[in-house]
Amino acid sequence: MTTVETATGATKTMVLNMGPQHPSTHGVLRVLLELDGETVVRAVPDLGYLHTGIEKSCEDKTYSQAITLTDRMDYLNPLGNNLVYCLAVEKLLGLEVPKRAQYVRVMMVELQRISSHLVWLGTHAIDMGAMSVFLYCFREREEILKIFELFAGQRMMTSYIRIGGLALEPPAGWRGAVERFLKMMPSRIDDYESLLTGNRIWMGRLKGVGYISPEDAVALSMTGPTLRAAGVAYDNRKVFPYSSYDEFEFDVPTRTESDCFARYMVRVLEMRESLKIVRQAMAKITDSGPIRTEAPGIVPPAREKMKTEMEALIYHFKIFTEGFSPPPGEAFVTVESPRGELGCFIASDGSPKPLRAHFRSPSYINLQALPKLVTGELISDVVACIGTIDIVLGEVDR
């Protein structure tokens, strides 16, 4: 065990091990806390308990095969991971995706954002001692997962977004399902707010806890709701629009208090903004039109074509046996995941497998600020700080 050097004298402080099996670390995070009484003097995060070498595995798969690995990084945002990976490969190939597919992508990742924030809100409320909110949040999340099942046949690891478009045509009756959800959700968010926002215990646990100045937040490369709660309106959907986000009207909620309560408020407001985006996307998605781009040799041909055209059959065979080879070069794409800026860097050497696939995971980099947030706070507030950074350990360790 490496010793944590004491800042206020060796006899005064004690080192407490928190995790890796602590429920409020939302996975397997370990934090070494040096305590002076109940005050945190120093915190050292220790990670890697969930390291599965996804980036190394990607190097041994063809470009299309690696999509399924991306689902499993941030398991609360699989569609967002699919999206950033596919955008990076599409950029490498210089591929243009049909508008209809882009709008479906936007709708799906915004639904995903709501479901991710719901999991965050529910689990964070449990951490703070409010049991019932968890049950309500998971009830609504279930509805979103049902929509995903309708679209992709899978609830969580959908791999629905593919290079060049989507895996499947939107199913019959999807409009009704999404419409029902959109109708139900605003009043449900009101319910969460009436349970929490004005709740004295909730305010007492979160207000003024875990402050970080906007300058420090930017210097430590924080992004996402944590950064926006510090008053910096940096949102990839607005600053570097992708997948036609520039055609949507929505606000980027910010707060200036930069404490745990501000982060909670930003996420709740983001859910409402996401509902707005889903509604607009629904209106934009036409009932017919291509969901995949025409790129022989890269995007699998339609089933009917395979049965009638020789070339289509050959391409289909080649795509799934040897894959396709993008030109040598590098591409870096960032999207706004529920946790912050999710980036994908792909280097190609002209072979059918990526030379290097790297994921800039927001959880990993936001977690870097944890020592800054908790130093000087009480030990009970460490739970609030870890919670409001909103980490997913699958993504931290990759």
Added chain:
Amino acid sequence: MAEHLRAWNPNAIEEVIEFRGETTLVLPRKILRAVAERCRDHAELQFNLITDATCVDRYPHEPRFELNYHLVSIPRRDKIRLKVRLSGSDTVVDTLVPVWPGANWLEREIFDLFGIRFEGHPDLRRILLPEDWEGHPLRKDYPVEGYRDVPMVTGFRKSSV
């Protein structure tokens, strides 16, 4: 951007790569830190956020390693990639933690998985792998399935931190 840096120091840029609308500036290793400071501080550049840093191993080609730093300027809404090439025999580069504290864990990850040393880094330890791990898995000469002949460690070991 490239002209700006060339005007400041004629030797600042070895190569400018434009690919798919992304600009990459290849820098000599010696002046990486100075360029980084200029990128952050100069009023025309203002790259205040280091969003990502990663490494590419081009083994068996030399120079083998390529370090990529992805910078974002929030006020100017701009992106740039800085690239430094390192040979496999001399894998040392200046740290950027004093310029952007957020580079800390990014550099630790590269150190852990590629074995690049960052001169002057305040806390250069392995981050994802255990401290007693041998080798750097993301290097191309490290097998994807790992080394099979490593003996299984049984019983409890001392914790790595």
